[in-house]
Amino acid sequence: MARLGSWIEPFPEGIYVKPADAWVDPSQPKDKALVTHGHADHARGGHGAVWATPETLAIMGVRYGQQNANPVAYGATVRIGKVEVSFVPAGHVLGSAQIILDYQGERVVVSGDYKRRPDPTCAPFVVTPCDIFITEATFGLPVFHHPDTGSEIDRLLHRLHAESERCVLVGAYALGKAQRVIAELRARGHDAPIYYHGAMERLCNLYEELGVPLGELRPATGASKAEMAGHIVICPPGALNDRWSRRLPDPITAMASGWMRIRQRARQRNVELPLVISDHSDWDELTRTIREVAPKEVWITHGREDALKHWCMLHQIKARELNLVGYEDEDE
Ligand SMILES: [Zn+2]
Ligand SMILES: [Zn+2]
Numbered sequence: 001m002a003r004l005g006s007w008i009e010p011f012p013e014g015i016y017v018k019p020a021d022a023w024v025d026p027s028q029p030k031d032k033a034l035v036t037h038g039h040a041d042h043a044r045g046g047h048g049a050v051w052a053t054p055e056t057l058a059i060m061g062v063r064y065g066q067q068n069a070n071p072v073a074y075g076a077t078v079r080i081g082k083v084e085v086s087f088v089p090a091g092h093v094l095g096s097a098q099i100i101l102d103y104q105g106e107r108v109v110v111s112g113d114y115k116r117r118p119d120p121t122c123a124p125f126v127v128t129p130c131d132i133f134i135t136e137a138t139f140g141l142p143v144f145h146h147p148d149t150g151s152e153i154d155r156l157l158h159r160l161h162a163e164s165e166r167c168v169l170v171g172a173y174a175l176g177k178a179q180r181v182i183a184e185l186r187a188r189g190h191d192a193p194i195y196y197h198g199a200m201e202r203l204c205n206l207y208e209e210l211g212v213p214l215g216e217l218r219p220a221t222g223a224s225k226a227e228m229a230g231h232i233v234i235c236p237p238g239a240l241n242d243r244w245s246r247r248l249p250d251p252i253t254a255m256a257s258g259w260m261r262i263r264q265r266a267r268q269r270n271v272e273l274p275l276v277i278s279d280h281s282d283w284d285e286l287t288r289t290i291r292e293v294a295p296k297e298v299w300i301t302h303g304r305e306d307a308l309k310h311w312c313m314l315h316q317i318k319a320r321e322l323n324l325v326g327y328e329d330e331d332e
Contacts, residue, residue: 004297005132007103010322015110015134015301019103020081022051024110027325034085036112037096038063038175051078053087055095055210059175062202074123090114091125092279093176094207100128108132109293115278116285117149120183121176121212125289133295134322137303138280138332139258146258146282152275153181153188156232159252159273164230167195168273169251171237173332174199176279178234179207181256182214184277185232195220195228197235197244225249241270258282258332280332287311 009016014026022032029046036042036052038059043052045064050057054071061067072078074097077086087097090112098111107130114125114136139146160168172178178200185194193216196204201219208214220233229249239245240253258278259265266274281289286308290298297318300308305321312319 004106005108005299007106008101008108008132010299010324012323012325014324015322017080017083017101020083020085020101022080022083024099025112032080034080034099034110035060036090036099036110037093039093039113042112051080051085053095053097056097057095058206058210059095059203062206088126088128089123091116091119091122094122094179094210094212096122098126098128100130106131108134109295110134111136111289113138113280114289115281116289117146119180119279120187121180121207127289127292129293130295132297132299133290133293134299134301135286135290135308136280137286137300137305137308139278139282140286140300140304140308142283142307144258144261144282145284146261146278147276149184149277150188152256152277153184156254156273156275157185157188157190159254160230160232163252166250166252167228167231167233167248169233169235169240169245169248169253170275171240171253171255171257171269171271172234173257174236175203177256177277177332178236179204179212179214180279181234181275181277182217183212186213186215190232191215192231193218195223195231195233197233197239199236199239200234220247237269278332290317291315 007018013028015024023030024034025042031048033047034051038056049068051070057069072087084102086100090096090098092113101108109130254273255271256275256277260274260276299320301324309319
């Protein structure tokens with residue numbers, strides 16, 4: 001009998017599914033690409049044909065223009081070559097999916113990036129039992145424990161209200177994190193206008209079109225310092241310390257990222273108010289997920305592979321590091 005998963009071949013540029021002649025999240029242009037979600041390290045332009053959720057395809061459309069697109073809604077199944085392929089929610093960003101691959105009685109789940117905490121901007125992660133579970137390990141060390149999101153949002157609001165002559169400038173990745181921070185603020189009762197950097201506009205509009213309400217948003221461009229005082233302004237992390245922020249009223253610099261747990265990372269970006277808000281699983285979420293999915297083997301794509309592999313071995317689960325290249329943690 002062939003080795004379990006012998007029909008799936010990891011290459012540095014992605015996961016090749018032989019009987020479908022297709023790739024999952026390839027970092028190079030390929031004839032057939034199955035894409036888990038819209039972050040740039042997983043979704044690239046230039047493929048011959050793309051299979052993804054309608055939301056991910058819409059995000060790719062905004063970023064790369066029209067794709068040769070095959071939308072697959074959550075729960076639907078398509079056949080590609082000799083493989084049955086379906087997509088279920090990963091809870092990471094809007095449209096993010098785990099890709100389920102069924103071939104000759106074996107089931108492989110490629111989870112892409114995922115988290116288990118509630119997120120008002122996307123459908124929650126669905127546990128899918130399988131033979132091989134392919135997981136990320138961005139925060140795959142026991143020291144990583146993300147705090148409760150609501151308490152991080154409350155710290156932000158407390159600081160905003162304490163210094164109402166200033167503004168709080170929140171650095172957040174433009175796809176996913178920015179919209180989640182806005183939606184979490186709304187869920188905490190903050191209904192004042194939120195100002196945004198121009199780079200956020202198209203994706204915020206798209207989220208709203210796809211049914212994620214974000215409340216009143218205003219462009220920071222053209223607003224006066226007096227108008228923005230006492231308000232939250234949101235921008236990509238790269239704009240936190242650049243000239244752009246000089247137009248703001250004495251900003252309190254914040255950043256929403258799982259990496260804000262590490263003081264050195266906060267200091268590098270001159271972040272005064274680090275907010276530990278992550279779209280990736282922390283250590284407990286990773287290990288809980290592996291227990292619940294209960295696969296025969298775990299394959300680890302990117303992040304802190306060795307610690308998670310060691311945990312799997314301690315729990316009698318066969319594990320393997322895939323060492324894919326090109327996956328960055330900038331989406332965090
Ligand atoms: Zn991602
Ligand atoms: Zn990733």
